[in-house]
Amino acid sequence: xxxxxxxxxxxxTTLLQASGVDAIAVTRLNVAPDLLLIVMVFFAIxxxxxxxxxxxxxxxxxxxxxxxxxxxxxRLISFVLFGTGLAYLHRVIAIRKxxxxxxxxxxxxxxxxxxxxxxxxxxGQSPRPGVLGVLAGTSIYSAVLGPFLFLLLxxxxxxxxxxxxxxxxxx
Amino acid sequence: xxxxxxxxxxxxxxxxxxxxxxxLLFSPQAVTSxxxxxxxxxxxxPLSIGRNMPLSARTEVVLQDDSSRKEIQYQNHIxxxxxxxxxxxxxxxxxxxxxxxxxxxEGAKLVPxxxxxxxxxxxRSELIINRGRDDGLAKDFFVIGDNSIIGIVTDLSARTxxxxxxxxxxxxxxxxxxxxxxxxxxxxxxxxxxxIKLVPVKHKIKVGDAVLVRKKPGYLDIAMIVGAVQQCKxxxxxxxxxxxxxxxxxDISKLSDVAVIVMNPSPLN
Numbered sequence: 001x002x003x004x005x006x007x008x009x010x011x012x013t014t015l016l017q018a019s020g021v022d023a024i025a026v027t028r029l030n031v032a033p034d035l036l037l038i039v040m041v042f043f044a045i046x047x048x049x050x051x052x053x054x055x056x057x058x059x060x061x062x063x064x065x066x067x068x069x070x071x072x073x074x075r076l077i078s079f080v081l082f083g084t085g086l087a088y089l090h091r092v093i094a095i096r097k098x099x100x101x102x103x104x105x106x107x108x109x110x111x112x113x114x115x116x117x118x119x120x121x122x123x124g125q126s127p128r129p130g131v132l133g134v135l136a137g138t139s140i141y142s143a144v145l146g147p148f149l150f151l152l153l154x155x156x157x158x159x160x161x162x163x164x165x166x167x168x169x170x171x
Numbered sequence: 172x173x174x175x176x177x178x179x180x181x182x183x184x185x186x187x188x189x190x191x192x193x194x195l196l197f198s199p200q201a202v203t204s205x206x207x208x209x210x211x212x213x214x215x216x217p218l219s220i221g222r223n224m225p226l227s228a229r230t231e232v233v234l235q236d237d238s239s240r241k242e243i244q245y246q247n248h249i250x251x252x253x254x255x256x257x258x259x260x261x262x263x264x265x266x267x268x269x270x271x272x273x274x275x276x277e278g279a280k281l282v283p284x285x286x287x288x289x290x291x292x293x294x295r296s297e298l299i300i301n302r303g304r305d306d307g308l309a310k311d312f313f314v315i316g317d318n319s320i321i322g323i324v325t326d327l328s329a330r331t332x333x334x335x336x337x338x339x340x341x342x343x344x345x346x347x348x349x350x351x352x353x354x355x356x357x358x359x360x361x362x363x364x365x366x367i368k369l370v371p372v373k374h375k376i377k378v379g380d381a382v383l384v385r386k387k388p389g390y391l392d393i394a395m396i397v398g399a400v401q402q403c404k405x406x407x408x409x410x411x412x413x414x415x416x417x418x419x420x421x422d423i424s425k426l427s428d429v430a431v432i433v434m435n436p437s438p439l440n
Contacts, residue, residue, distance in 0.1 A: 054184070064206075072204075077193065077196065
């Protein structure tokens with residue numbers, strides 16, 4: 001893993017998530033993709049578990065930083081839990097094709113978002129009406145956009161796609 | 172020795188990170204929000220560029236609406252003046268002999284502030300502004316934009332503050348509708364508007380009526396406009412009550428600066 005490159009990527013993604021992502025928001029609930037979630041899933045399925053844990057922590061911290069009005073901690077915990085879980089799951093079930101990546105983002109989006117909401121409630125944050133609709137919308141939007149962003153991320157991080165085809169013929 | 176690497180097992184790494192998350196989760200929000208404020212202050216410039224992106228995407232609409240925005244500002248100002256005049260007349264009629272203010276905000280200090288980041292659509296309706304405790308701001312101070320009240324300061328650091336807008340789902344504020352002398356509670360609905368409930372249908376309310384934030388001694392010495400009635404229908408659950416939807420009279424997406432009302436500024440500030 002190229003950590004300086006990773007740090008710059010996290011910073012740019014955080015800034016985009018904090019302000020620029022509203023430009024592509026849809027519906028009256030202002031549903032926008034969760035770029036930090038997409039990046040977290042990318043590193044969880046393209047890196048080894050140790051790198052996945054560290055990157056999930058960094059991205060979870062960034063997600064808490066940009067979530068103004070919410071207590072810090074819920075997204076960090078949920079990102080580390082789901083990032084680590086996904087990294088280990090990837091060792092058992094390979095997630096390489098675009099539909100599989102999309103499904104992984106969708107499931108992690110629902111799971112991490114739901115857990116973050118529960119933890120925020122635990123920390124005394126009052127629930128807001130319509131929050132489940134926003135969570136569902138964000139997860140679906142991220143799942144649609146994510147696999148395409150994976151191509152860009154793989155190129156930026158110089159990580160091979162590791163999409164396995166049939167083994168090369170040997171003589 | 173210099174090349175020796177510290178090896179930490181995955182389990183230990185995972186446990187540390189979860190522990191860090193739990194510490195952050197159960198730390199006082201006043202402490203943890205400093206991280207958020209520091210980020211907003213440090214990256215103020217790129218964040219403001221990002222914030223302008225959605226606005227620039229609809230520049231044509233903004234240009235077309237520029238004149239109507241001025242008109243809205245004047246209309247809000249007129250409503251504020253009318254309310255001020257009405258209250259002054261009441262005071263004169265009562266011959267209370269108490270000193271009344273000629274202008275509602277005469278004794279107040281208005282602290283101008285720029286908006287660093289804004290979440291104005293969706294469930295969270297908040298602004299982060301570039302004024303804080305060092306500028307004399309405190310919690311619950313009212314914030315105005317385009318001559319109307321737009322929100323309340325909810326959190327502060329030394330040089331930044333968080334403003335919760337009235338459309339935020341967790342916002343509750345005492346209001347009255349122009350011409351009616353009854354206390355009402357207005358709650359944000361997280362959808363760029365707010366709701367007033369528990370108002371008996373015997374009160375005549377019509378679409379377009381001005382909704383004013385009630386005066387709150389020490390914070391706001393005169394009622395000021397916050398919105399206008401957008402919809403008024405009978406409550407589905409209790410037909411004896413109105414279900415009123417209030418639309419803000421200020422288009423916050425077009426605001427770049429606001430002012431915070433400091434009613435009794437200390438001489439040092």
